[in-house]
Structures are given as structure tokens and as C-alpha cells.
Amino acid sequence: MIDLLLALTLPLVALGVLLARELFRAVVMFIAFGLLMALVWVRLQAPDLALAEAAIGAGLTGVLLLDALGHLRQPHPPGQPLRSLLPLLTILALVLAGALGLVLLGALLEPLQPSVNLPAEVALHIEASGVAHPVTAVLLAFRAWDTLLEVAVILVAVVVGLALRFSHDDAAAESRVSSPLLQGMLSWLLPLMLLVALYLLWIGSYRSGGAFQAAAVMAAMLVLLRLSGQQLPGQNHPLLLRAGLVGGLGTFLLLGSVQLLQGGAFLAWPEQLAGAFILLVETALTFSLALLLYALFEASPAPARKGHPPRTGDQPS
Amino acid sequence: MLSWLTEGPSLLPWLVILPLLWSILSLTAGQRLQPLIATTAVGLILLATLLVLLQWLQRGDHFYSLGDWAVPLGIRLRLDGLALLLLLLTSGITSVCTLHAGRYLQEYPRAKTYFWPLLAFCWAAMNVIWLSADLFNLYVGLELLGFSAVGLVALTGEKKALAASLRYLYAALLGSLAWLLGVALIYGHQGQLDISSLALTFTDSISGQAALALMTLGLLLKMAAFPLHSWLPPAHASALPPVSALLSGLVAKAAFYILVRLWLEMAPDNLTFSAAQLLGALGAAAVFWGGWMACRQQQLKMLVAYSTVAQLGYLLLLFPLTTGTGEEATRLAWEGGWLQLTSHALAKAAMFLAAGNLVLAMGRPDLPGLHGAGRYLPFSLLGFGLAGVSLMGLPPSGGFMAKWLLLQSALLSGQWWWILVLLSGSALSAVYIFKVYQQCYVESDNPDRFRQPALVLDLSALALALLALALGILSAWPQWLISTALPGGAA
Amino acid sequence: MMLIDLLRALLLLSGALFFLVGTLGILRFPDTPSRIHALTKVDNLGLGLIVLGLLPGVEHWPVAIKMILIWLLAIAASALAGHLVVRVCREFRPSNAGEQQDD
Amino acid sequence: MNTFLPYTLAGGALVILGLTGFILHRHLIRRLLAFNLTGSGCFLVMTGLAQQGQGVDAVPQALVLTGIVVAVSATALALVLIRRWYHLTGLTGLPEDIEPELQQGDNPAEGKTQGAPH
Amino acid sequence: MMDLHFWLPVLVLFTSLGAAAIIFWLDENNSRMRSSINLAAAGIKILLVIWILVGVSQGEVYETRFTLLTGIDFVLRADALGVMFAGLSSLLWLFTTLYAIGYLEGTPNRRRFFGFFSLCVASTLGIAFAGNLFTFLIFYELLTLSTYPLVVHKGTDKALRAGRLYLIYTLGGGVVLLAGVLWMHSLAGDLSFAATGQLDALLPEQASTLKWIFLLLIGGLAVKAAMVPLHGWLPEAMVAPAPVSALLHAVAVVKAGAFGIVRVVYDVYGITLSYQLGLLLPLGIAAAITILYGSLRALAQQDIKRRLAFSTVSQVSYIALGISLFGPAGTIGGLVHLLHQGLMKVTLFFCAGNYAETLGIHKIQQLNGAGRRMPGTSLAFTIGALGMIGLPPIAGFISKWYLATGALHADMDWVLLVLILSSLMNAGYFLPLLYRIWFCPQQGEWPQERVLGRWDTSLWLLIPPLVTASLSLLAGLLAASDFSPLAWVQLVTTREYLP
Numbered sequence A: 001m002i003d004l005l006l007a008l009t010l011p012l013v014a015l016g017v018l019l020a021r022e023l024f025r026a027v028v029m030f031i032a033f034g035l036l037m038a039l040v041w042v043r044l045q046a047p048d049l050a051l052a053e054a055a056i057g058a059g060l061t062g063v064l065l066l067d068a069l070g071h072l073r074q075p076h077p078p079g080q081p082l083r084s085l086l087p088l089l090t091i092l093a094l095v096l097a098g099a100l101g102l103v104l105l106g107a108l109l110e111p112l113q114p115s116v117n118l119p120a121e122v123a124l125h126i127e128a129s130g131v132a133h134p135v136t137a138v139l140l141a142f143r144a145w146d147t148l149l150e151v152a153v154i155l156v157a158v159v160v161g162l163a164l165r166f167s168h169d170d171a172a173a174e175s176r177v178s179s180p181l182l183q184g185m186l187s188w189l190l191p192l193m194l195l196v197a198l199y200l201l202w203i204g205s206y207r208s209g210g211a212f213q214a215a216a217v218m219a220a221m222l223v224l225l226r227l228s229g230q231q232l233p234g235q236n237h238p239l240l241l242r243a244g245l246v247g248g249l250g251t252f253l254l255l256g257s258v259q260l261l262q263g264g265a266f267l268a269w270p271e272q273l274a275g276a277f278i279l280l281v282e283t284a285l286t287f288s289l290a291l292l293l294y295a296l297f298e299a300s301p302a303p304a305r306k307g308h309p310p311r312t313g314d315q316p317s
Numbered sequence B: 001m002l003s004w005l006t007e008g009p010s011l012l013p014w015l016v017i018l019p020l021l022w023s024i025l026s027l028t029a030g031q032r033l034q035p036l037i038a039t040t041a042v043g044l045i046l047l048a049t050l051l052v053l054l055q056w057l058q059r060g061d062h063f064y065s066l067g068d069w070a071v072p073l074g075i076r077l078r079l080d081g082l083a084l085l086l087l088l089l090t091s092g093i094t095s096v097c098t099l100h101a102g103r104y105l106q107e108y109p110r111a112k113t114y115f116w117p118l119l120a121f122c123w124a125a126m127n128v129i130w131l132s133a134d135l136f137n138l139y140v141g142l143e144l145l146g147f148s149a150v151g152l153v154a155l156t157g158e159k160k161a162l163a164a165s166l167r168y169l170y171a172a173l174l175g176s177l178a179w180l181l182g183v184a185l186i187y188g189h190q191g192q193l194d195i196s197s198l199a200l201t202f203t204d205s206i207s208g209q210a211a212l213a214l215m216t217l218g219l220l221l222k223m224a225a226f227p228l229h230s231w232l233p234p235a236h237a238s239a240l241p242p243v244s245a246l247l248s249g250l251v252a253k254a255a256f257y258i259l260v261r262l263w264l265e266m267a268p269d270n271l272t273f274s275a276a277q278l279l280g281a282l283g284a285a286a287v288f289w290g291g292w293m294a295c296r297q298q299q300l301k302m303l304v305a306y307s308t309v310a311q312l313g314y315l316l317l318l319f320p321l322t323t324g325t326g327e328e329a330t331r332l333a334w335e336g337g338w339l340q341l342t343s344h345a346l347a348k349a350a351m352f353l354a355a356g357n358l359v360l361a362m363g364r365p366d367l368p369g370l371h372g373a374g375r376y377l378p379f380s381l382l383g384f385g386l387a388g389v390s391l392m393g394l395p396p397s398g399g400f401m402a403k404w405l406l407l408q409s410a411l412l413s414g415q416w417w418w419i420l421v422l423l424s425g426s427a428l429s430a431v432y433i434f435k436v437y438q439q440c441y442v443e444s445d446n447p448d449r450f451r452q453p454a455l456v457l458d459l460s461a462l463a464l465a466l467l468a469l470a471l472g473i474l475s476a477w478p479q480w481l482i483s484t485a486l487p488g489g490a491a
Numbered sequence C: 001m002m003l004i005d006l007l008r009a010l011l012l013l014s015g016a017l018f019f020l021v022g023t024l025g026i027l028r029f030p031d032t033p034s035r036i037h038a039l040t041k042v043d044n045l046g047l048g049l050i051v052l053g054l055l056p057g058v059e060h061w062p063v064a065i066k067m068i069l070i071w072l073l074a075i076a077a078s079a080l081a082g083h084l085v086v087r088v089c090r091e092f093r094p095s096n097a098g099e100q101q102d103d
Numbered sequence D: 001m002n003t004f005l006p007y008t009l010a011g012g013a014l015v016i017l018g019l020t021g022f023i024l025h026r027h028l029i030r031r032l033l034a035f036n037l038t039g040s041g042c043f044l045v046m047t048g049l050a051q052q053g054q055g056v057d058a059v060p061q062a063l064v065l066t067g068i069v070v071a072v073s074a075t076a077l078a079l080v081l082i083r084r085w086y087h088l089t090g091l092t093g094l095p096e097d098i099e100p101e102l103q104q105g106d107n108p109a110e111g112k113t114q115g116a117p118h
Numbered sequence E: 001m002m003d004l005h006f007w008l009p010v011l012v013l014f015t016s017l018g019a020a021a022i023i024f025w026l027d028e029n030n031s032r033m034r035s036s037i038n039l040a041a042a043g044i045k046i047l048l049v050i051w052i053l054v055g056v057s058q059g060e061v062y063e064t065r066f067t068l069l070t071g072i073d074f075v076l077r078a079d080a081l082g083v084m085f086a087g088l089s090s091l092l093w094l095f096t097t098l099y100a101i102g103y104l105e106g107t108p109n110r111r112r113f114f115g116f117f118s119l120c121v122a123s124t125l126g127i128a129f130a131g132n133l134f135t136f137l138i139f140y141e142l143l144t145l146s147t148y149p150l151v152v153h154k155g156t157d158k159a160l161r162a163g164r165l166y167l168i169y170t171l172g173g174g175v176v177l178l179a180g181v182l183w184m185h186s187l188a189g190d191l192s193f194a195a196t197g198q199l200d201a202l203l204p205e206q207a208s209t210l211k212w213i214f215l216l217l218i219g220g221l222a223v224k225a226a227m228v229p230l231h232g233w234l235p236e237a238m239v240a241p242a243p244v245s246a247l248l249h250a251v252a253v254v255k256a257g258a259f260g261i262v263r264v265v266y267d268v269y270g271i272t273l274s275y276q277l278g279l280l281l282p283l284g285i286a287a288a289i290t291i292l293y294g295s296l297r298a299l300a301q302q303d304i305k306r307r308l309a310f311s312t313v314s315q316v317s318y319i320a321l322g323i324s325l326f327g328p329a330g331t332i333g334g335l336v337h338l339l340h341q342g343l344m345k346v347t348l349f350f351c352a353g354n355y356a357e358t359l360g361i362h363k364i365q366q367l368n369g370a371g372r373r374m375p376g377t378s379l380a381f382t383i384g385a386l387g388m389i390g391l392p393p394i395a396g397f398i399s400k401w402y403l404a405t406g407a408l409h410a411d412m413d414w415v416l417l418v419l420i421l422s423s424l425m426n427a428g429y430f431l432p433l434l435y436r437i438w439f440c441p442q443q444g445e446w447p448q449e450r451v452l453g454r455w456d457t458s459l460w461l462l463i464p465p466l467v468t469a470s471l472s473l474l475a476g477l478l479a480a481s482d483f484s485p486l487a488w489v490q491l492v493t494t495r496e497y498l499p
Helices: A002-019 A023-043 A047-071 A087-109 A118-129 A134-142 A144-164 A180-203 A211-227 A238-261 A274-298 B002-007 B014-028 B031-059 B081-107 B109-131 B135-154 B159-190 B195-201 B206-222 B232-238 B241-266 B273-296 B300-316 B318-322 B327-362 B379-392 B398-412 B416-441 B455-473 B476-484 C002-028 C032-057 C061-092 D004-024 D028-054 D058-089 D104-109 E002-025 E031-057 E080-103 E110-129 E133-151 E157-188 E207-224 E233-239 E242-251 E253-269 E271-277 E280-300 E304-324 E328-359 E375-389 E395-409 E413-439 E459-477 E485-496
Strands: B062-065 B076-079 E062-069 E072-078
Touching: A002 A023, A002 D004, A002 D028, A023 A047, A023 D004, A023 D028, A047 A211, A047 A274, A047 D028, A047 D058, A087 B159, A087 B206, A087 D004, A118 A134, A118 A274, A118 D058, A134 A144, A134 A274, A134 D058, A144 A238, A144 A274, A144 B014, A144 B109, A144 B135, A144 D058, A180 A211, A180 A274, A180 C061, A211 A274, A238 A274, A238 B014, A274 D058, B002 B031, B014 B031, B014 B109, B031 B081, B031 B109, B076 B081, B076 B109, B081 B109, B081 B241, B081 B327, B081 B455, B081 B476, B109 B135, B109 B241, B135 B159, B135 B241, B135 D058, B159 B195, B159 B206, B159 B232, B159 D004, B159 D028, B159 D058, B195 B241, B206 B241, B232 B241, B232 B300, B241 B300, B241 B318, B241 B327, B273 B300, B273 B318, B273 B416, B300 B318, B300 B327, B300 B398, B300 B416, B318 B327, B318 B398, B327 B379, B327 B398, B327 B455, B327 B476, B379 B398, B379 B416, B379 B455, B398 B416, B398 B455, B398 E062, B398 E157, B416 E133, B416 E157, B476 E062, C002 C032, C032 C061, D004 D028, D028 D058, E002 E031, E002 E062, E002 E072, E002 E080, E002 E110, E031 E062, E031 E072, E031 E080, E031 E110, E031 E485, E072 E080, E072 E110, E072 E133, E080 E110, E080 E242, E080 E253, E080 E328, E080 E459, E080 E485, E110 E133, E110 E242, E110 E253, E133 E157, E133 E242, E133 E253, E157 E207, E157 E233, E157 E253, E207 E253, E207 E271, E233 E242, E233 E304, E242 E253, E242 E304, E242 E328, E253 E271, E253 E280, E253 E304, E253 E328, E280 E304, E280 E413, E304 E328, E304 E395, E304 E413, E328 E375, E328 E395, E328 E459, E328 E485, E375 E395, E375 E413, E375 E459, E395 E413, E395 E459
Parallel strands: none
Antiparallel strands: B062 B076, E062 E072
């Protein structure tokens, strides 16, 4: 019952996101959608995903979107969000979507005949993986290759952000919110967040949680710090910061190569020390990922400052 | 040495580890160390590629289980003749591009800092894709490739480049989503992700067909097949020349490579005659449309970029020519298709490098800017010309050999309409390539504006062009390499 | 047993009711300060009631502590957020009289 | 019919909605939102479908976790480009989509930005 | 020795390929070095070809062969026919190079010109030595590519237009040829050229297919051979510098087309099979039409080079005509004309170039009195023109004689009529020129006179036409000797008709 209701709500909220007249409303709806998704993951018995979705999918993405939104005017008049140039394209898209929907429905309702029972495989080998939590085992043992590359993916996004940052205007010059109340609150909230992050990291090896969730919390902490106008430790040491950014990937690579250099396979953990290795990798990943996620936010090109509005010569009316 | 090649651990993971290490180092090291790091890294990767080649020659096709986790739980890398061909191609072209970029980027001091890590990521991603045998891993690989490619396009921060990279990114994202949905369906229904294992269990079901259709759509978008090609020309034309070379030469091929693995390896029985013909028709449309648009371009790099659209179209002819056409025709088409990919990769990379040099030398990006270039006859012009020979499919070049094989296959299988496509496509490419040549012979009013590009720029373009040409004479070995990977027929 | 269940249901229901009212307030109130009013006061109360209603059902005491902690955090966060939002509101209202909605 | 089926279907619906929005919207951020919705739909299908067949399955969950991180990277990357693009042109859509004639008038801006050959 | 047999054909190619590479590398202004390399390469090439010639006449086989793709070999083989063509091209290349050095003295872009010039000759020799259809196709296309820069060399609009036309024709022809080769290949596999053809096994069920393939092959080759109606590019290409015209008309391009037709008829199909399939008659008719049409058009031209161009259209088809006459005499006539026409035509173009370069003469009316001002050039021109008409004892007579004999042997009497008509027209368009040169007084100033040395013109320009003119005279006078072109052609012909 509740599943049906939730499942029905999701597309409705999505529709709201797509059809919202104002962009701001659309983004807020999207954040709400993300939170709903987190609930859905709970119902799908995927607490890891719920955590990640809330922190990353809704939280970080939301912050990113809102932040970007703050720097963009809306050249389109509000309303008619689905305005497209060609009516033909609209019809085509709708027909296409309908067809895809039918096909998808057929595919989703078809009886399943998996040829392999992967959950059983996971259960069978989890002992050897070095951790007790299956999701962590998949992420950092069975499919560590994916995870390694995924870290590289984030790094690429950050690097592009860094490359496109305007060198001349320092983002710190922006007006940031500050108030004594905020400072006071932060002074005990931040340690708490750090604690939570470390807890998530630690718990990851046998229960829901892990590097990504922990990193998301830590990144949120950094974003908060940044928004409150405080200097980040090491902010003036670009090399240190960069080392932090690549640290996760580097550690992953190095620890993954330990066995390789001894004639074993890449990303194979030493038999007795698998748990420790994974924890090490996760720790490095947590800090590095936190920096990376934070950098995704931070590295965005700084906006035009007040009084220097962007050139609007060729702005369509 | 020999025993180490046969029995020692496979070096496959190094092909990804090394570029990743390179990117890490170049992100943390200072500006002065970059050339050293780049040289070392390229050298090591080339060495690793060569050793992998030697290993393959010793032990043949093999798999590499990452982390020692066996399929279906783990992920494994797969090396066969085809993957090896692409690895070699990637190493060759990328290292030449690196050489070129090292000099060319002196004009772009700001872009320089982040060019190297992005290039290294791009390289790593390509190697991941060539080696990957896992559907979801391919998704991650595609994203890594797409993001780094988008980043490379956007690197100059110019208006055009930004618009192009945004368009590129959105196309890439849409393509990845389609792929991901396909993977989701396959995993839900089959419970595994390894391509080779899936080949054994893949059945003809709605979900299977839907997944294949979705994945194909995504890949077609990513390889800029007609009519989903509109993102490619601006992206390839507005990037820096070494980046354009890399994108047109290699990156655009990744999606096609996966497409072939998907259809001909994972689900060969699901490719019906009409589906194959449809893919071929898309390819033919791309050949004509891309050629036609290339003829209409006034900007040199746009012309070259549209030519990529056309040339990628030829690749899709692989599907109709290998589906139900008998053993010999299938073999010919298989070899011809991959030879076409190889020669196009070399020729197009050469052409973009040369075009970049010419624009630099003449100071103008449009075709009339080339007036008087023939007077100086820079090597770049020669490189452009030789690459053009291969693109037109004129002998003696790799392009000619490839088209010859494809033509033979079409003739043998009685699909004469593809012969028409191949021949008229060649004619069309002759039109736009000679349109460029012709400009070079016009005497310019102001002959002194020519600025000799650095020798290394010229030579890197020429070297690739000569390789494309040499492929016409030395195609027996690549052909053999390709033929070992013929799906189903290898045994 | 029965009584406790009844009480819990009552608490949860009234909590949900408070949430409903708070949401209504956000949607219906005319200006930002009054909306914040609805958000900070009513919703926190609703959350408190729900936490209270859930407490008897927990099996381990750390969970209970966590829930109470969450409630406290939510109160603090909403208070702070409200405070900041109002400050921003006050800062902007006089200068740009509603024409510059984009900043 | 089990707990997971409704979510799987909802995932399918999200994909359809998102794709349609992605194609039809012109505003880059709206398209980005549509992309994220589609992504969520894919994740739901991936987890839901797999778990329909085999019960709770850690593998798709891990895959989706990877997917979420990739999606946020994509979003961030796109936003970086959008912001820079907006800063240079004041546009929130791609030129070809908004006004086809804008392209032609755009050419002289060639060497405007840094790093043009000197 | 075995190694040398393998490498010699490649070596011949590489003399000009290497020359091209070095020339491209050299500085534009280093003309002395460039000329030395050109001449040295030409000399070495002639020596190598003579070596091969001697070897082939003694029955040696020089063959380079390696595999390109499975089932397709790259074959360079020096057989009698190939050596004949190679000898002609390498000899004429030497003179054309000499001439070009003088002709282009002081003009821009010489590096480019000579580079492609060498490439062009390399591909011509490749065509000569090609041992199978596939290899032939490779060099045939390469020839197109390397001549294009020469045609558009001047860079004027007119030159570019001519270049475009040239490409449309030749690349189109290339595509048709490719289709033919491909079809043939899929039918009969990797066909090495062999003296008697080797398709007999395919008969009779494939007869009609073979006819279609023949049509494609000849259609593709006819473009370069400038057979009507595929000749349109040739007169337009006259805008190119005179040495290029010489190259197009006498040394390389047109000859490559004609030579290709020879190869297809004799060495792919075999003359007997072609005859049995009834392929020769249509070919002969097409050639006859071309001969007459070319002559007719030539009569109407007032521009010297254009008149020469249409004359080429007409004359080259003598070769095809000779081939289509079944019987040794006709073959001899056709093949020997391949050589003779080359010598004579190159002379004529050199002279036309001299007139244009020295006196600025382009039109026929301007020739009045040129004989007195430029006696050497005019003498050479006269020999060439009279040879073209077929006057004994110049080489052209020998060709026409054998053609006529061949026609009689083959029972194709109408060919005689064609020959007579054409000779009359040849006379009709050449004699007025000679008349003006020698017997009309000069009218006013020359259009654009330049004094180059104490002779007619500079020696670079004068010696080549004189030598080629004397060679064409000698080829006629000494036709019966052992070292004449005729003798070699007779050797070739006996091999073609051997079985």
C-alpha cells in the first residue's frame, strides 16, 4: 500500500519538476524528489543508497543547483517551460516516449529468469572479501575496478571545474552569509558532523555506510564552512589541496598495486589483511572524496560580481 | 624473457594504471615537471603496450580477473586481437598527439595546466573500454571517457568550445543513460554483466531486445551516427587540434567498438537481417549527409569534422555485411570494417593535426585562408594531402584496402547497394578533400603572412599520415590481427 | 499495552497533523517571516510528537538517544535557518522592491 | 507482484518522463534536472528489477551507488560549463536551440578569449 | 642475384620516389641541387631500365611480390610489354625534365612542381611494371593524384577549373575501373598479367559477365586514354605549363590509359578470348570514332596547344585501334604507335612551349615567319608534325603501315578508310601550321618576345625537342634494326601470340 503510494508519488513529483513554471521551484521540487528517493531506497531495503541519495543525490546536487541558480538570471520568461522550437519535435518526442514506455513496460513485466544467482555468490564469497557488509564488499572487493574508475570520474569533473575557473576574480570575494549565531552553531555542529562522518566510514565495513556516505557528510561540512565565510585549513596551499584531491585515487591505486607488484592480481587484497586494506582505502577515499565533492561545488566558475553583470548583448529577449 | 612473456603475470592492468598515475602526478607536480612526467608516462605506456603485444603473441587471447574475483562476481579484462589492435592504435595516436600538444600548447598557456591530466584520463578511459568485458564497467568507462573528452573540448574556455562541449556533454549523458537502462534490464533478467558469459545465456526475449535497442541507441548517439550526429562537428572542430585528433581518431570509435562487441559477440543471434540493414542504412545516410555537409563547410576544421561523421558511417556497414552473408563475406567485411576504423583513426588524427598547423601557419581558420599555402609546402600540407588520400579511399592507402575488402564483401554477399554507397561515398569525399587542396594552389595576394610552424608539429601530422598510407602497403599484419578476433569464426 | 498503543497512535497522528498544518502554513502565508514561523514552530512540534510517539517502540536505547538527538538537531537547525533567512530578507527588501527576483 | 515491482514501474515512468523532458526542454539547467530524474529512474529499474528476481541484492545497490556518484559528477561538470557559458554569452540555452541565426553572428568572436596565437 | 631480381623493379620506382622525397625536402631556392637530383635520378632510371631491358630480352624475370591482403598480392614485374612502356617513359622523362628545368627557370613553386613531377613518373613506371590488375589500379590512381598538382600548378581560376574537370573525369574513371577490377577479382581471384590471358576456364557460363567487366575496365581506362566521349578533360588541361602537357600527352597519363587497355585485352582476357567474346569490334569502332572525331575537332582549333590536344585524342586511339585488330600486324601497329606517338607528340609540345615561351605565340595565325626566327624549334616541329601525318620515313609511318596491314589481315577493311580519312585530316590541321612557319612572312612584332641566348631560345628548351625529333626520325629510319622500337614490339607481340 505504502509502496504503491510512494511509487505513484515519484512520477508525480518528477512531473512537477519538469513542468514547474519557475526554475527555482523546479529545483526545490527536485530536492524534494531526492528526499523521496531516499525513502524509496529504504523501502527497497537499500539503506546505503538512502544515505547516499539524501546526502549526494538530494543534498549535494541540490546545493550545486541552487548555487548555480543564484548566478543565473532567467532570460526565458517564466511559464511555458516546455517551449520547444519545433512542434514536430515535440510530437516526435512524445511518440518516441510512448513507444519506449510500451517497450519498457513489456520488458519490466516479463518474467525473470536469471541465469546466475549473484546474491548467493556474494554471500558465498563475502567471507573472503574482508568485510561483512555486502555492498561494501561489492564496492571495494568484487567490483573495486568500477569504484576506482568512478573516483577518477569525479576527479575529471573537478579538474574541468578547476580548468574553467576564472583566474582573475577570487571567489572568496563573494558576499557570504555570516552571523554570530551561525558561527556559534557551527562551532559545535562541525565536530558533530565530523564524528558522524567517521562513524559512517567505520560502520561501512559491516553495516550500511562507507566512504561515499561519509565523504558526503564531510563535504557538506566543508560547504557549510565555506558558506559561513570561514577560511578552510590549507586553502592557501593549492598544492596541498590538489594532493588531497588526488589522494584517494592515488592510495587506491597504490594499495591496489601491492599484490600486483608481488606477482598477484591488480586490486587483490592480501589475504589476511583484506579488511585493513579496505579500511585504509576507504579512509583515504573518504577524505579525498569529501574534498572532491566539495571541490565540485567550489570549483565552479565564480559568477560575475555585482556591478559587473554578464555581457547581455546577445541575450535573446 | 620468453618464459616471462608466456608465464609471467599479464600486464593488462598497467595499461590503465599508468595513465591514471600520470594524471595524478601531473595534477600534483608543478609546471616545470610536466614535460618530464609526460615523456616518462608516454614512454612507459608505449612499453607496456608493446609488452602486452608480445605477451599476446605468446599466449593468445586471454582474460585477466581483477582482484582475482572470478566472473560473475568480479570483473575481468579481456585481450583479443581486436582489443590489441585498438590498444596499439590508441598508444600510437595518443603519443603522437602528446608530442604535438607539447609544442602546440605553448600557444595556450592557461589550457596547459589541466590538459595533461585530462589527456591521461582520456587515455585510461579508452584502454578501459578496449579491455572491458563487463557491461557496467563499460558504463563507467564511457562516462570517464565522455567527461574527459568534454573537458578537453572545453579547455580553451572560448565561447564556441563551450557551446560545443555542452552539446557534447548532453549527448554523452543521454547516451549513457540509455546504456545504463539497458544494463539494468539485462542485469535484472540475466543476473550477470560479463559479456562473454552473457553470450552463452542471452535469449531472444522482449527485455533482451529492449535492452539491446536501448544500448544501441545510446551508442549510436555516442558515435554520432546519423541522425544523432549533430553534436560531433562543433565539438571536434572547436577543440584544440591535438584534442580534435584524439576525439575524431579514437574517442568516437569507442562506442562503435562496444556496439560491435554487443551485437556480434554478446547477442549475435538477435541481430536480424532487417535490423542489420537498418544500421547499415544509418551508416549510408551518414556517409552521404556527412559528405554533403563537409562539401558545404567554409571552415577547415568543420570540414574535417563533418568528414568524420561520414567516415564513421562506413563503419556501420559492418553490420549488414556480416549478418547472414556467408562465411567468406563475413570475414571480408569484418576485416574491412576494422581496417577502415584503423586507417580512419590514423588519417583523421593526421588530418586534424595538419589542419591545426595550417590554421596556425596561415593565421586564418577558413578555407580561403589557405591561399598560397602551396607555395611553402609545409609538411602539414603534405600530411593533410596524404591523410586525404586515405580518407578518399584511393590507393595506396589503408582506406583503400579497407574499402576494397568491404566492396568485395558486398559483392560476394550480393548486397550491391552497399557498393554504390561505398563508391559514391568515396567520390563525395574526394569532392571535399580536393576542395581543400584546390585552395592551396591559389596564389595569395599577401604571401608573407605565412608563419612556419614548429617542425615537431609538422612532423607529428606527417608521421600519422604516413602511417595511414603505409597501412595500405603493410595491411597484411593488421588484417591477420583482426581476423583472429572474428566472432564465431575464429575457432 | 492497549493504552500505550493508543497513546502512540494519538501522538503520531497529532504529529502528522502538525506537519500538515505547518505545510499548509508555508503554502498559504503571505510573506517569508510568517512562513518561517510555520516551518520552525509547527513542524518542530510535529517532529517532536512523532519522535515521542515512536520512543516506546524502540528496542535498543541507543536508537532512542539517536532519535532525540535528531529532534534536537532539527530544532537547532531550523532555528538557525530561520534566523538566517529572515536576515537575508531584511537585507534585501528595502533596496530592491520586488523587481529583481533573480538575485 | 512484490514490494519491488511498483518501484520498478515507477522507475520506468521516471525514465520516460525524464527523457521527454530532456529532449523538449531548452534551458540547460532544466535539461540537467531531467537528466537527473532519468538517472534516478534507471537506478530504480536496476535495483527494483534485480531484487524482484532474487531478493535483496547488494550488487545492483553497489552499482547504483556508483551511478549516483557519477550522476552528481555529471551535474557538477555540466553546471561548470553552463556557468561559464552564461558568463560569456548571457545565455542559458545552446545557441542553435534558442536562436538559429545567432550562430552566424557569432563568428567574429573567434580569438576573443585568452590564449589566441600571438 | 635472386635478390636483385626481386628488387630491381622496386628500385626503378624508388629512383623517382626518392628524388621526389628529396626535392620536397630541399629548399625552394636550391634549384641547382634540385636539377642535379632530377637529372641524376632520370639518368639512373634509364640505366636501370636498360639493364632490365637487356635482361628481359634474354628471358630473365624480374619480379617483386608481397602480400597486401589475404588473396591480394602486390606485384611488380618487368615483362616485355611493361619494359617497353617503362623505357619510353623513362627516356621521355629525362628530356621532359631537362625541358622543364629550362621552362620553369625563375618561376615560383618549383619545388612543388618537380616533387610531383617525380611522383608522377614513379607512378607511371609503377603502371608499366604492375604485375596484376590490383597493382595496376594502385598506380593508376596514384598517377591521378600526382598529376593534379601539376595541372593546377599555375593557380589561376582557369587552371583550377581544369584541375577540377580533370579530377571529375579521372576519379570517375578510377571508380569505374575499381568496380571492374573488383568484380573481376571476385570472379577470378588475384589475376597476374600473363601473356595469354587466363580466363578460359570461366567460359562459357560467365561469358556475359566477362563482357560487362570488360566494359567497366575499358570504360575506366578510356577516361585517361581520352577516348570519345570521355576526352573532355584533355583539351582543358592544356592550361598547365608545357612540360606538364608533354607529360600528360606523351609520357604518362594518356599513355597509361592506352597501356591499360593493352594490358586488359592482351594480358587479362588474352587476345584470343577477347576475339571470341566479340569484344574487339566494339573497341575498334570506339577507337575509330575517337580518331575521326579528334581530328575533326583539331581542324577547328585556332589555339596551337588545343589543336595539339585534339590531335592527341585522335592519335592515342590508334593504339586502341591497333589492339582491336586481331592479328600480329595490328598489335604491332598499335603498340609501336604507343612509342612513336610519344616521341612525336612530346616533340610537338616542346616546340609549342618554345613558341609560347620565347615569342609569346599561342594562336596559329601568330606563327607566321616563326621558322626564320626559331629554325631549330621549327625543324623539330616539322619532323613531329610530318610524322603525325604518317609521312615516311618518320616513325608515324611505320605505325600506320602496320595498322593498315593489320586491318587487312583482320578483314576489317573499313579501318583502312578510317586511317586514310584521319591521315588526310592530320595533314589538314598540321600542314597549314608548317606553311605559316616556313613560308609566310612575319607580320609585325611577336606578341611577347624574350631573347634567351644566342640560339632560338635557351638550350634547355631547344635540345630536348631536337633530340626527340631526331629520335622519331631514327625510329622510322632504323625500324628494321635490332634496337628499334619496332623490333622490341615485335618481340612483345610474338610473346602475346605465343600459344
